Amino acid sequence: MNVPSNLKFAKSDEWFDAASGAVGISDYAQNQLSDIVFVEILVEEGEEVAAGKIIASIESVKASSEIYAPASGKVSAVNKGVSDKPETLNSDPYGEGWMIKIEGGSAGDVMDAAEYEKFCEGRTH
Amino acid sequence: MSTPSTSLTATIVEPTIFELSSPGRLGVTMPASDVPTVDLPPRDLLRSELPLPELAEVDVVRHYTRLSKFNYSVDDGFYPLGSCTMKYNPKINEDTCRLPGFLYTHPLQPIETVQGNLVLMFELQEWLKEISGFAGVTLQPAAGAHGEFTGVLMMAAYHKSRGDSKRTRMLIPDAAHGTNPASAGMLGMSVVTIPSDERGNVDLKALEAACDDTVVGMMLTNPNTLGMFDEHIEKVVKLVKDCGGLMYGDGANLNALLGIVRPGDLGFDVMHFNLHKTFSVPHGGGGPGSGPVGVSKRLLDFLPSPLVGIVEEADGDMAPLYGFITPEQSIGRMKAFHGHFGGGLVRAYTYIAMHGPDGLKDIAQYAVLNANYLQAKLRGTYTIPYDRICMHEFVAEGQFAGSDVRALDIAKRLMDYKFHPPTNYFPLIVHEALMIEPTETENKDTLDRFADALIKIAEEARTQPELLHTAPHTTPFGRMDEVKAARELVLCCWLPEGYDSEK
Numbered sequence: 001m002n003v004p005s006n007l008k009f010a011k012s013d014e015w016f017d018a019a020s021g022a023v024g025i026s027d028y029a030q031n032q033l034s035d036i037v038f039v040e041i042l043v044e045e046g047e048e049v050a051a052g053k054i055i056a057s058i059e060s061v062k063a064s065s066e067i068y069a070p071a072s073g074k075v076s077a078v079n080k081g082v083s084d085k086p087e088t089l090n091s092d093p094y095g096e097g098w099m100i101k102i103e104g105g106s107a108g109d110v111m112d113a114a115e116y117e118k119f120c121e122g123r124t125h
Numbered sequence: 126m127s128t129p130s131t132s133l134t135a136t137i138v139e140p141t142i143f144e145l146s147s148p149g150r151l152g153v154t155m156p157a158s159d160v161p162t163v164d165l166p167p168r169d170l171l172r173s174e175l176p177l178p179e180l181a182e183v184d185v186v187r188h189y190t191r192l193s194k195f196n197y198s199v200d201d202g203f204y205p206l207g208s209c210t211m212k213y214n215p216k217i218n219e220d221t222c223r224l225p226g227f228l229y230t231h232p233l234q235p236i237e238t239v240q241g242n243l244v245l246m247f248e249l250q251e252w253l254k255e256i257s258g259f260a261g262v263t264l265q266p267a268a269g270a271h272g273e274f275t276g277v278l279m280m281a282a283y284h285k286s287r288g289d290s291k292r293t294r295m296l297i298p299d300a301a302h303g304t305n306p307a308s309a310g311m312l313g314m315s316v317v318t319i320p321s322d323e324r325g326n327v328d329l330k331a332l333e334a335a336c337d338d339t340v341v342g343m344m345l346t347n348p349n350t351l352g353m354f355d356e357h358i359e360k361v362v363k364l365v366k367d368c369g370g371l372m373y374g375d376g377a378n379l380n381a382l383l384g385i386v387r388p389g390d391l392g393f394d395v396m397h398f399n400l401h402k403t404f405s406v407p408h409g410g411g412g413p414g415s416g417p418v419g420v421s422k423r424l425l426d427f428l429p430s431p432l433v434g435i436v437e438e439a440d441g442d443m444a445p446l447y448g449f450i451t452p453e454q455s456i457g458r459m460k461a462f463h464g465h466f467g468g469g470l471v472r473a474y475t476y477i478a479m480h481g482p483d484g485l486k487d488i489a490q491y492a493v494l495n496a497n498y499l500q501a502k503l504r505g506t507y508t509i510p511y512d513r514i515c516m517h518e519f520v521a522e523g524q525f526a527g528s529d530v531r532a533l534d535i536a537k538r539l540m541d542y543k544f545h546p547p548t549n550y551f552p553l554i555v556h557e558a559l560m561i562e563p564t565e566t567e568n569k570d571t572l573d574r575f576a577d578a579l580i581k582i583a584e585e586a587r588t589q590p591e592l593l594h595t596a597p598h599t600t601p602f603g604r605m606d607e608v609k610a611a612r613e614l615v616l617c618c619w620l621p622e623g624y625d626s627e628k
Contacts, residue, residue: 032556034531037611061607062533062550087608123556 001120002027004094008070008107009116015094016070016110021101023055023070028120030093033060039086041099047075051108056099058089073105139191139601146178152185195601197545198409203571205499207518207548207560208302208350210380210402211409217479218405218472227471232462236436236448243447246433246463249474250417253398256477256485257379258389259419261452263429264464269377271459272397272416273308273344278456279395279420279427280342280371281312286427286454289369296335296343296365298327300351300552302375305344314341321554325353325511327361336364342371342394348378348516350552350560352496362392371395371424379403380564381493381517384486394421404473415469430455433463491565492517495572499563502576506583510555518562520555530586532557534593538585541599542578 003026007015013029016022030036038059043049049069056067078100082088089097111119165171180188198204204211221227230239250262266272277295284292295309298319306316317335322328327345343365348354355361362372374388374396380403382388388396400415401408408414420428431449439445464470480488493516500509500519507521523532536546536559548560563572585592595604 034533035608035611037608059611061611063553086612 001031001117002094003113003117003120005113007094007113008110009113009119010068010070010108010110011119012068014067014070016102016107018071018107021071021073021076021103021105022098023100023102024093024098025058025067025089026116027093030090030097033058033065034062034090036060036086036089038064039082039089039099041078041080041083043069043075043078043100045075045078049073049075049102049105051106058086067099069102069108070110071102071105071107073102075100076103077101139188139195142178142180142185142188143176145180145184145188148179150179150181150184152180152182199407202543202545203563203567203575204545205547205561205563205575206409206545207352207520207562208377208551209409209548210377210399210517210562210564211545212380212402212405212564213566214405214407214472215476215479218475221475222467222471224471227467232466236446240444240447242466243433245474246466246470247435247447249470249477250433252474252477253417253419256383256387257376257396257398257419258387258391259393259396260389260422261425261428261432262417262419263432263459264415264417264470265429265459266397266416266418267460267465268401268414269375269397269399269416270304270308271414272399272418273304273373273375274311275416275418275429275456275459276373276395276397276420277308277312277314277341277344279418279424280373281314282427282454282456283371283424284341291339292341292369294335294339295341296332296370298345298349299554300325300349301344301346302350302377305346305375309341309344319343321349321351324356324513325349325351326355326357329357329360329364332361332364336368336370338369340365340368340370342373344373344375346375346378347388347391348381348518350378351511351520351555352378352381352515352518352560352562353511353513354381354516358391366392377402378517381489383489384482385489389419389421394424395419400469400473405476406469406472413465413468415465415473417464426452426454427456428452429459430457431463488565489517492563495563495565495567496561498569499561499572499576502572503579506580507559517564518560520552521559521561522555522557523549523559524557525583525586528586528590530590530593532559534590534596535559535579535582535586537604538582538593538596539578540597542582544575544578 007017009015009026013026015024015026036058041056043055049055051069051072053069054066055069058065058067079098082097082099199211199213226241230242246264253262266275293314294317295314296317296319297305298321300321309316319331319335320328347358365372371394372392374393376396376398397416397418400406406415430451434450435445436448437446496515496517496519500515503521509521523535532549536549539546550558551560552558
């Protein structure tokens with residue numbers, strides 16, 4: 001399980017990069033979901049989002065799932081590429097698979113990498 | 126148990142009916158018209174080309190007969206598809222629903238000419254009331270989710286009739302069927318997810334925190350999709366009712382309760398039945414289902430109209446006259462006519478009549494016994510995350526420590542052992558879920574063979590995982606490309622002129 005140490009993680013498996021403002025789903029989440037076949041980003045550039053609000057909806061061959069904002073702030077960019085190529089979330093969840101950027105925002109209820117790794121290991125069911 | 130062949134069998138390819146077409150070949154020849162001809166529709170509505178297949182009758186029959194042999198059904202073998210109650214459908218149902226008196230009637234006939242049909246519907250309403258402990262039943266809804274929508278409409282109508290307009294939130298456990306939040310969402314309600322606790326019950330603390338005067342009610346499946354009977358069901362009902370909410374019961378898992386527990390007695394206000402699960406109406410091909418809804422006293426007035434009732438009491442030697450009645454504050458019609466009469470209601474009536482009260486209780490007891498027998502046999506090989514006495518089904522994890530084998534691989538490999546796979550990846554609260562519901566109709570030999578196959582597959586997962594990743598190997602078609610199926614929605618060989626698949 002890949003958990004980059006520079007990122008923060010929400011309990012609902014989103015990551016937040018405080019330096020760039022980028023948001024995506026964790027390697028753990030993409031692995032649990034398996035092949036992702038559909039991504040719809042529900043916020044637009046310039047929109048204000050609050051931590052915990054739904055920002056996207058994704059669907060895999062196993063399940064559909066909602067993605068929540070791990071931070072509050074203004075949406076400064078939306079990665080349209082992931083809607084065309086949802087599989088990017090599987091192949092590169094921390095790189096090309098970023099979904100939106102939240103600018104000048106503050107992180108919501110998030111964990112650091114070590115805490116998140118422990119949290120995932122403890123999820124027996 | 127011997128291991129099924131692992132070599133790829135010659136792939137059996139049946140061409141599509143379009144590929145079998147040969148220009149000029151005919152199935153039927155039309156006689157000369159003996160009625161006046163009429164003009165065709167306006168030119169703009171006519172297509173210049175309509176590439177329908179051209180075949181002889183015998184070619185069509187053989188094509189579909191060959192296709193039917195690729196099928197797998199409850200008449201072929203074990204079908205432990207969790208939450209779907211794929212029980213055997215007794216063949217006597219097929220006789221009764223084809224009785225001429227049922228088969229050749231029309232819903233618009235005068236009631237005096239269809240008294241038999243109406244008596245059957247009236248009695249079925251009464252029996253479902255008796256089985257569930259409810260005060261009234263509508264037979265109209267065409268399927269389970271349609272029944273849910275009907276039930277939620279009545280809940281909304283009830284609050285509205287009391288001027289209680291603040292109630293917009295529906296409480297739904299995380300173990301619920303996806304149709305529950307969808308039904309509430311269709312009425313513009315917001316869905317509040319209530320987590321399950323360690324034992325698979327509704328988390329009482331979370332429920333208590335969510336209960337206030339904005340709650341429409343709660344939609345609860347009991348036993349739930351983990352196959353667990355909620356150990357605090359009375360407390361759950363009380364918490365919801367104390368804040369003024371109504372209790373909705375999803376009857377998907379009623380098979381576990383027949384003759385033992387009545388949802389109406391537990392305090393539920395409304396519940397849909399799945400006649401196509403619990404009462405042996407065939408399903409699995411997309412319908413038709415049948416989803417009657419039962420309600421408690423306080424929702425009686427809101428039932429859809431019309432209901433079947435006695436419109437003229439018996440008088441001396443004269444039998445009562447059955448007809449249609451409309452509840453005072455009815456939410457209106459949910460279906461053009463009276464429900465899926467022949468396909469659903471007559472078969473379910475037959476099933477209930479054939480079993481009687483004691484037989485129905487046997488069904489529940491054997492369904493629960495079979496599930497617990499399988500759970501006990503598989504415990505130790507597969508992780509059972511919520512491990513206690515189950516009801517009619519249980520959920521195992523389709524994964525093993527240190528292995529990359531997943532539930533999907535196990536499900537596909539089961540097909541090589543000639544079993545229909547269990548439901549997988551549901552409920553979502555179990556990783557790599559395999560949801561197993563044997564139903565009461567299976568004997569011990571079948572259950573043993575199935576458990577042996579799953580135990581053997583667990584061994585294969587350790588020794589030759591590739592065999593599972595590439596399964597199935599003995600079916601007409603091998604592993605399907607699910608990603609392609611989900612992403613490329615247009616697979617049709619012929620598209621109408623001007624159709625743009627990008628739109």
